[in-house]
Amino acid sequence: MINGPTEALPGNRTSGKKAVLSTIRNSAPVARIDIANATGLSPATVTSITADLILRGLLEEIPPEPAFSPANANTKRGRPRVNLQLRGAAHLVAGIKFSGKTTTLVIVNFVGTRVAEYSVPTPFDVQTAQQTCDFICTTLWQGLDKNGYSISDLSGVGIGLPGIVDALEGIIRWSPTLSERDVPLRDMLQSTLGINVFVENDANLVTLAEQQFGLGKTARNFIVITIEQGVGMGIVIDGKLIRGTNGSGAELGHTKVQLDGALCRCGQRGCLEAYVGDYALLREANSIMTNPKSEQFHHPTSTEIRMQKLVAEARDGNLIALSIFRRAGRMFALGLANVINIFAPELIILSGDRMQYDFLYDADVIEDMRNSIVQFGGPPPDVRVHKWSDHMWAMGAAAYAIEGVINTELQGVKKNVV
Amino acid sequence: MINGPTEALPGNRTSGKKAVLSTIRNSAPVARIDIANATGLSPATVTSITADLILRGLLEEIPPEPAFSPANANTKRGRPRVNLQLRGAAHLVAGIKFSGKTTTLVIVNFVGTRVAEYSVPTPFDVQTAQQTCDFICTTLWQGLDKNGYSISDLSGVGIGLPGIVDALEGIIRWSPTLSERDVPLRDMLQSTLGINVFVENDANLVTLAEQQFGLGKTARNFIVITIEQGVGMGIVIDGKLIRGTNGSGAELGHTKVQLDGALCRCGQRGCLEAYVGDYALLREANSIMTNPKSEQFHHPTSTEIRMQKLVAEARDGNLIALSIFRRAGRMFALGLANVINIFAPELIILSGDRMQYDFLYDADVIEDMRNSIVQFGGPPPDVRVHKWSDHMWAMGAAAYAIEGVINTELQGVKKNVV
DNA sequence: CTATTTAATTTGATTACCAAATTAAAATAC
DNA sequence: GTATTTTAATTTGGTAATCAAATTAAATAG
Numbered sequence: 001m002i003n004g005p006t007e008a009l010p011g012n013r014t015s016g017k018k019a020v021l022s023t024i025r026n027s028a029p030v031a032r033i034d035i036a037n038a039t040g041l042s043p044a045t046v047t048s049i050t051a052d053l054i055l056r057g058l059l060e061e062i063p064p065e066p067a068f069s070p071a072n073a074n075t076k077r078g079r080p081r082v083n084l085q086l087r088g089a090a091h092l093v094a095g096i097k098f099s100g101k102t103t104t105l106v107i108v109n110f111v112g113t114r115v116a117e118y119s120v121p122t123p124f125d126v127q128t129a130q131q132t133c134d135f136i137c138t139t140l141w142q143g144l145d146k147n148g149y150s151i152s153d154l155s156g157v158g159i160g161l162p163g164i165v166d167a168l169e170g171i172i173r174w175s176p177t178l179s180e181r182d183v184p185l186r187d188m189l190q191s192t193l194g195i196n197v198f199v200e201n202d203a204n205l206v207t208l209a210e211q212q213f214g215l216g217k218t219a220r221n222f223i224v225i226t227i228e229q230g231v232g233m234g235i236v237i238d239g240k241l242i243r244g245t246n247g248s249g250a251e252l253g254h255t256k257v258q259l260d261g262a263l264c265r266c267g268q269r270g271c272l273e274a275y276v277g278d279y280a281l282l283r284e285a286n287s288i289m290t291n292p293k294s295e296q297f298h299h300p301t302s303t304e305i306r307m308q309k310l311v312a313e314a315r316d317g318n319l320i321a322l323s324i325f326r327r328a329g330r331m332f333a334l335g336l337a338n339v340i341n342i343f344a345p346e347l348i349i350l351s352g353d354r355m356q357y358d359f360l361y362d363a364d365v366i367e368d369m370r371n372s373i374v375q376f377g378g379p380p381p382d383v384r385v386h387k388w389s390d391h392m393w394a395m396g397a398a399a400y401a402i403e404g405v406i407n408t409e410l411q412g413v414k415k416n417v418v
Numbered sequence: 419m420i421n422g423p424t425e426a427l428p429g430n431r432t433s434g435k436k437a438v439l440s441t442i443r444n445s446a447p448v449a450r451i452d453i454a455n456a457t458g459l460s461p462a463t464v465t466s467i468t469a470d471l472i473l474r475g476l477l478e479e480i481p482p483e484p485a486f487s488p489a490n491a492n493t494k495r496g497r498p499r500v501n502l503q504l505r506g507a508a509h510l511v512a513g514i515k516f517s518g519k520t521t522t523l524v525i526v527n528f529v530g531t532r533v534a535e536y537s538v539p540t541p542f543d544v545q546t547a548q549q550t551c552d553f554i555c556t557t558l559w560q561g562l563d564k565n566g567y568s569i570s571d572l573s574g575v576g577i578g579l580p581g582i583v584d585a586l587e588g589i590i591r592w593s594p595t596l597s598e599r600d601v602p603l604r605d606m607l608q609s610t611l612g613i614n615v616f617v618e619n620d621a622n623l624v625t626l627a628e629q630q631f632g633l634g635k636t637a638r639n640f641i642v643i644t645i646e647q648g649v650g651m652g653i654v655i656d657g658k659l660i661r662g663t664n665g666s667g668a669e670l671g672h673t674k675v676q677l678d679g680a681l682c683r684c685g686q687r688g689c690l691e692a693y694v695g696d697y698a699l700l701r702e703a704n705s706i707m708t709n710p711k712s713e714q715f716h717h718p719t720s721t722e723i724r725m726q727k728l729v730a731e732a733r734d735g736n737l738i739a740l741s742i743f744r745r746a747g748r749m750f751a752l753g754l755a756n757v758i759n760i761f762a763p764e765l766i767i768l769s770g771d772r773m774q775y776d777f778l779y780d781a782d783v784i785e786d787m788r789n790s791i792v793q794f795g796g797p798p799p800d801v802r803v804h805k806w807s808d809h810m811w812a813m814g815a816a817a818y819a820i821e822g823v824i825n826t827e828l829q830g831v832k833k834n835v836v
Numbered sequence: 837c838t839a840t841t842t843a844a845t846t847t848g849a850t851t852a853c854c855a856a857a858t859t860a861a862a863a864t865a866c
Numbered sequence: 867g868t869a870t871t872t873t874a875a876t877t878t879g880g881t882a883a884t885c886a887a888a889t890t891a892a893a894t895a896g
Contacts, residue, residue, distance in 0.1 A: 077863035078873025244762025344662025495894035496842025
């Protein structure tokens, strides 16, 4: 069993295959000649590499369209190009999004088409490593069973969870859902499940999902902002996901937007999260709104319900509620602008599914952000909002698993024993 | 003439040589066996690659120490390793730091040893592209002449200047010293000088200098902060210098540390530079210090002299001056913490030579920074202060030129014409 | 002096890759 | 309808990069 996606050493002579597969993954369906142009390989080499990959069942040709079909209406003369794509049936992988609230599972084929999904509430907010491992395994087995699959059908499992994850080592350094630190979750799961496991930070997986399936398909430099409980971020530079020294980093939620500012859950002051997180908004609402309705923002009503009420207040024109959201939006714009000033990405993807965060994706906020970035270096980044559900986080985990399976597959090309 | 350092395409079969040279550059002197371990290449391959590079004059073996010398006192049994290093005499390159105030030139050999230097005041703050080109060429010719060299001795010139530089295309998108935009400075210089030219943003070159010659030699993830007129930054992730979409980015000086904060030269509000730049400090001093001495902070005294006086006031215990510096320090710590929260580098290098910025490198400031970064992800980054002069910026430019010359050299291995 | 240990090299493949020539499959010209 | 042109893909023949295994080199330990 080979460990996770790794770097390409100059020694391993698979860079050509990797480049070809990567091109096909990014822009399938694609013809050999385009692969040659995109990778810089010669057509001859592309022919030989693709022939090998087809033989091994990873790729397939797309049968040519019948004449006069819309697809080749604007046809040119010359031998028609034959498009290639990944062979969906080549591998089946699972992607799991684990959080303290819900655990979501998807099963996808090799091209990333979802063939099954399954979702269960997570029993506890915080668990031990062993409990977490057991729960993930049980969920996977149940999900497979309900959809008529078994673990032996899978070539890999990708798992995303919040916190600081050392993806290369497969160790969860810290997670809000774990009562322990430095948990070797990958190896624990791998030995229980008996197949390849890949773990990553959940925000990084959303980023991977955007890169593989979403708005990031065409961009080489982009960042993804996720808003759930906290504010997460994933960074892609030159087509590669950036990780900090310990797999940590990208803690946008705890960048400071105000000196000696609002108190954050992390104990520090002025964190972005302390201005845009729902607890921060409710805190403000509690402390200031003095009309009879204010009690509804207090415990023990659930955070979600109270947030919905606050949003409703703002929609009804309550000036205080509006002011609360407005400040949060301005702070968000400031935090975002800082990232842009540091990276100059071509694209920002604001990703999330909870409607109560719409105020952060408001045109005013985007405008604020645009007015806070350095102007000289070319056009400002494109800002796109992409709303989606937990399933897409799990899809990112699946994409990560596919990447891992491909690497395993390519590294597995050992020459025959003499 | 081949254009600047470029990416390694999978197609060009020089990755092994590049890896070997890179290892030697990072950790010379180094034995073949260590190169093999570091690169993942087999010892056989390292032997053959190094033999070729030695033949071509790029490398040389270090003659073994005589017995009982301190160097091999703790010797082990077995065949002794033979250390390798770059051959200094292989190439001579120039590095130039150009700014609106001073232009500094160094000439270094292939291992980065400085063999000559030359420095002249830049005649105008802002110039046209042609004037800039002419001035740089003249400076280079003069500098070479004074030290007994001629342009034909050089294999390349690296040039660093402030602003937004598209290093790949060799175009200065914008610079405070240029009256025009999108200046193709590399090609202009190249056709005038007749040798390979490489241009880059000056902060990126300091970063390169740290990586090649300085504190960054051992780190794979680090950032370099430079304080001159503005606040600059260079980012190295996984051993590679990060550039934004247009070669821009890393504008730490214009990240926002305060919503609707102090007015910055760039026209926006709350930029870090508007709190730590000398004009910002003097502005505060002017507006608030009402004692008779205050006039000395006004024009037309030069910025530098006025800054020195303000620093002296603080040293004498003037509470207002102290307060001005203290706030600047806190803001600096905040901006720095934000970068760390996003990148999680293992090392921060604070680089600069002007003593009046000592207050930013104060222990209090570092402490503030440490208290503003996310705690879970492992140890906080090491913070090192590295003071040096303009020469070292120029050394960075030279290091960049060496890199470019190496790439040219390796790409130039064309097979014989049939 | 012999055995051991480590570094480096040599030998003999194998593989990845490319340039150039060739074949394939279409549209267009006549 | 046949020849020509055009573009894609493949085949051919060869080169350069790389490796595994065996060998040689140069030291120390006993």
